[in-house]
Amino acid sequence: MRKPLSELLATAGRAAASQTLHSWLISQPSVACLSSLSRSSWAASADFSGTAGSIPLDVPALKQQQPVPVPSTVGGAAAGGAAAGGAAARGAALPSPAAAAAAAPAAAAGGHGSTVNQQEAAKFAALAGEWWDPAGPFAPLHAMNPVRCRFLRTALCSAFGRDPTQPGPLAGLSLLDVGCGGGLLAESLARMGAHVTGIDVNQGGIATATAHAALDPDLHARLTYRTASAEQLVAAGECFDAVVASEVIEHVASIPAFCSALAALARPGGGVAISTLNRTPRSYLAAVLVAEHVLRWVPPGTHDWQRFVTPEELAAQMEESTSGGGGGAPLRLQLLSGMQYNPVTGAWSLGRDTAINYIAWFGKPPGGASPGVAHG
Amino acid sequence: MAAAAAAALRRRAYTTSMPPSAHVDMAIVGGGMVGSALAAALNANPLTRQLRILLLDRQLPLALPRQVPEWDDLCVSTLTAPTVDILRELGVWRSLSVAAAPFCDMQVWGADDGYVRFDATSVGQAVMGHVLEDSLLKAALHDQLRARGSTVQLLMPATAVAADLPPYSPAAQLEGGSFVRLQLDDGSSITTRLLVGADGCSSQVRQWSQFRCSGSEREQASLVATVATSWPNQTALQRFLPTGPLALLPARGGFSSVVWSCPSQMAAQLQALPPHELAAAITSALTSGTHYPPKPRRYVRPRVALVGDAAHSGHPFGLASQGVNLGFGDAKVLAAAIADAVATGQDIGSAAMLERQYERPRRQACSAMLSAADALRAIYMPQEGPVAGLRSLGLDLVNNTPLLKQTLLRIAMHGL
Numbered sequence: 001m002r003k004p005l006s007e008l009l010a011t012a013g014r015a016a017a018s019q020t021l022h023s024w025l026i027s028q029p030s031v032a033c034l035s036s037l038s039r040s041s042w043a044a045s046a047d048f049s050g051t052a053g054s055i056p057l058d059v060p061a062l063k064q065q066q067p068v069p070v071p072s073t074v075g076g077a078a079a080g081g082a083a084a085g086g087a088a089a090r091g092a093a094l095p096s097p098a099a100a101a102a103a104a105p106a107a108a109a110g111g112h113g114s115t116v117n118q119q120e121a122a123k124f125a126a127l128a129g130e131w132w133d134p135a136g137p138f139a140p141l142h143a144m145n146p147v148r149c150r151f152l153r154t155a156l157c158s159a160f161g162r163d164p165t166q167p168g169p170l171a172g173l174s175l176l177d178v179g180c181g182g183g184l185l186a187e188s189l190a191r192m193g194a195h196v197t198g199i200d201v202n203q204g205g206i207a208t209a210t211a212h213a214a215l216d217p218d219l220h221a222r223l224t225y226r227t228a229s230a231e232q233l234v235a236a237g238e239c240f241d242a243v244v245a246s247e248v249i250e251h252v253a254s255i256p257a258f259c260s261a262l263a264a265l266a267r268p269g270g271g272v273a274i275s276t277l278n279r280t281p282r283s284y285l286a287a288v289l290v291a292e293h294v295l296r297w298v299p300p301g302t303h304d305w306q307r308f309v310t311p312e313e314l315a316a317q318m319e320e321s322t323s324g325g326g327g328g329a330p331l332r333l334q335l336l337s338g339m340q341y342n343p344v345t346g347a348w349s350l351g352r353d354t355a356i357n358y359i360a361w362f363g364k365p366p367g368g369a370s371p372g373v374a375h376g
Numbered sequence: 377m378a379a380a381a382a383a384a385l386r387r388r389a390y391t392t393s394m395p396p397s398a399h400v401d402m403a404i405v406g407g408g409m410v411g412s413a414l415a416a417a418l419n420a421n422p423l424t425r426q427l428r429i430l431l432l433d434r435q436l437p438l439a440l441p442r443q444v445p446e447w448d449d450l451c452v453s454t455l456t457a458p459t460v461d462i463l464r465e466l467g468v469w470r471s472l473s474v475a476a477a478p479f480c481d482m483q484v485w486g487a488d489d490g491y492v493r494f495d496a497t498s499v500g501q502a503v504m505g506h507v508l509e510d511s512l513l514k515a516a517l518h519d520q521l522r523a524r525g526s527t528v529q530l531l532m533p534a535t536a537v538a539a540d541l542p543p544y545s546p547a548a549q550l551e552g553g554s555f556v557r558l559q560l561d562d563g564s565s566i567t568t569r570l571l572v573g574a575d576g577c578s579s580q581v582r583q584w585s586q587f588r589c590s591g592s593e594r595e596q597a598s599l600v601a602t603v604a605t606s607w608p609n610q611t612a613l614q615r616f617l618p619t620g621p622l623a624l625l626p627a628r629g630g631f632s633s634v635v636w637s638c639p640s641q642m643a644a645q646l647q648a649l650p651p652h653e654l655a656a657a658i659t660s661a662l663t664s665g666t667h668y669p670p671k672p673r674r675y676v677r678p679r680v681a682l683v684g685d686a687a688h689s690g691h692p693f694g695l696a697s698q699g700v701n702l703g704f705g706d707a708k709v710l711a712a713a714i715a716d717a718v719a720t721g722q723d724i725g726s727a728a729m730l731e732r733q734y735e736r737p738r739r740q741a742c743s744a745m746l747s748a749a750d751a752l753r754a755i756y757m758p759q760e761g762p763v764a765g766l767r768s769l770g771l772d773l774v775n776n777t778p779l780l781k782q783t784l785l786r787i788a789m790h791g792l
Contacts, residue, residue, distance in 0.1 A: 132550075133547075135728075145722070146717075146720040149721045149722075153720070153721070166422060167422070167426045187723075188720065188721030190721075191718075191721040191723070211550055212550065215549070215550065215554045216554075216723075346732075
């Protein structure tokens, strides 16, 4: 149901402080994109038929019905948080809210195995189609993927001493993609030669990713997907050459805990890559006003501008949460790049302008604890 | 089954610097000038060198002769400066430059008086373009593909008889498998991530892709002949007659190549004429009674891309055999797009990537070029009416305005 713009803008102002809309952060794309105007699919996916019929969702009810375990850094304090998806921890992906809404009543139906399976199987096809459909609701992500991969290639090659002009430069590296969603980024990294483990708390996304990876015999061997959270992997003591968290951090409840989890998963000599949205007036304009309310590409309330992180804050946060304690040396910001979208050409590019989207690489020093470094 | 297929491939492959396999990354159907250039460009780039590329053609590969032969081939092409740059990057231009006939000026006129004469020196260039036989160009590219260190696998002679193309929607691809399966005439089959159609005007890959086409079928034939001129010819002459353009292009050794595009009926009549009626040494041959099919609206679909005449449907020599330059541009842009995809970990058969980085820029360039050719025909064909009246006036104007001429010339030489 469309509301007049003035009402929406008023609502947006209130919504920023409103916990109901906060809590409805079911993993929405946090990519500001001004591409083509064919976004009618959003109107369909925003119609939560079956549960609430309009936005905002009745999140506390969903939370009870959602079988997926909610990791501690996600959802957490802020009013029921993104519990319903748990998928808030999953990156820029966008599981169809309609699917989430449909899966919830199925789960609440009392765990009849056949009913749940049928529901999920039926929704699986829809999810799969949407995830990997370059013209579907994840189109902004598909358009942005080559650019963030280019940055990651540069960062990883310089960190591990590889030649970026050769094909398959990441051969032999083990990477972790936190919040991998449907596997968009994980597959690209695997194509560059790396062994990638993708984790997400959203089972639907993991199933899609696994199915898509099975199509390609070359990639299949280098991709592993699991339904898990970063904390669970830390608890299991796993370690990777590098960790990537793309379009995730703006959805977690506790950034310090998330940062230290990411850093703990990276081995010394490796590092962590994070991409997210900046908190600037321009990003408010682009990601909140234009994308949500003017162009209506994502439902209003998708992005909580207050939760965006500036590069300076992120760098400070990474240093603080990784220095001291048993964590070893603090992670330092080594590479930073903005990702800009050109609405005329419809192309993304890397550049210096970090005002809206940016991507950063933090290197973990090799060896043990660093000689006394004062943080801050 | 797989072993038998691999064994069959081994027997048929003309050269194998890699072991043959039934699964490749790219299959290029059509080993003509454009298809071979694409394979050579991919082979030259370190990013794409490791891709398993297969080049199929119905005929055996050609080889460049040791000595420059006498001019006797009838299929010629006019190469513009950007094409020569491409060939130079591929490393084949050195062996071809001795055989190519350069020309420095071009004269274009119609049935009546007005004419335009372009001179390369007026824009500071030594030559305007080169005229070269197609077979030599193809031979040079084939030699490059068979040189030591080439990782392209040539499967010649071979014919693809059928192809299973993946559907457009990702959900359907998940069910049915997402690679292309190509059936060859000897019963073996190949799966590939990307199928490139470089098989000319009557492209089979285009038919399999089922693109919607626009425009009408034109029936036009070309009469190609070699003549000896009474004095050395260094000018490309193009005259637009009511029935079609007639071009006289400089060739080596005192010869010139005649390319006459006319209705097939007329071409048949010309062919039936005794030699002395036309000139002393014209040898007439008709090219394959070419139907120029309607142009496809799209060049790409999931895991398929069309290059060259397969995409442009050929165009009756609107501008003195320039059609192949468009194809070389296609090959260069597609090779760059694939290299970029490899650098960023994208799927080389991804329809979104192909559309964004190959189809969109090429459609702009090609439609501009083809519109210019169509516009020229539209200008020259009418014999009566305001267009005809203005034509000679306009041409005189252009001919006498250096700035205008130089601008047009720059566009003509460096592409649109």
